[in-house]
Amino acid sequence: KQEVTQIPAALSVPEGENLVLNCSFTDSAIYNLQWFRQDPGKGLTSLLLIQSSQREQTSGRLNASLDKSSGRSTLYIAASQPGDSATYLCAPKAGKLIFGQGTTLQVKP
């Protein structure tokens, strides 16, 4: 049974900092892994999708890496902004998406 852990559970940083969110999963037999963002009271927005054969994906200030063999993924956010404040969820997929509990990020101006 896939279990997904995200560390830290919460993070508060000043604007402009670079930061790393961590995700670990127990079953490395995955098809892909996605990172999502959830704003309060809203649905999820897909940020990045990494196929199992890929090592990383980049979109703007976001970079996600995947080490399938060790069951780890990281989401790197460069030059954080207050608008980045949200909960970030990782979800490896093997048949179905299994979500971590998320990292709630607050970026202070």
Add this chain to the structure above:
Amino acid sequence: DTAVSQTPKYLVTQMGNDKSIKCEQNLGHDTMYWYKQDSKKFLKIMFSYNNKELIINETVPNRFSPKSPDKAHLNLHINSLELGDSAVYFCASSQGSGGVGYTFGSGTRLTVV
């Protein structure tokens, strides 16, 4: 707008009632899902349909019954509502079961009193 839309956004109801949540997507996706997010923010899949066929049915009480009249719609009917059913329910869709282009609706907050 291309999106996954679900109604209602909020639903407050008494224990024992029966209620439905509707979901529609106009993205041309062939796979749709229902997720439940509890008070601790855990997001768990409940059901998945591909081209109107049920492909994932997690351990969900049989009071929950999904219905997919066509591949653009996936509704969720809940019988005999219980306090523990209070949660936010999210509909989502994707192209294929590989999860490409995963798009979520904005959620339905169900409160059972």
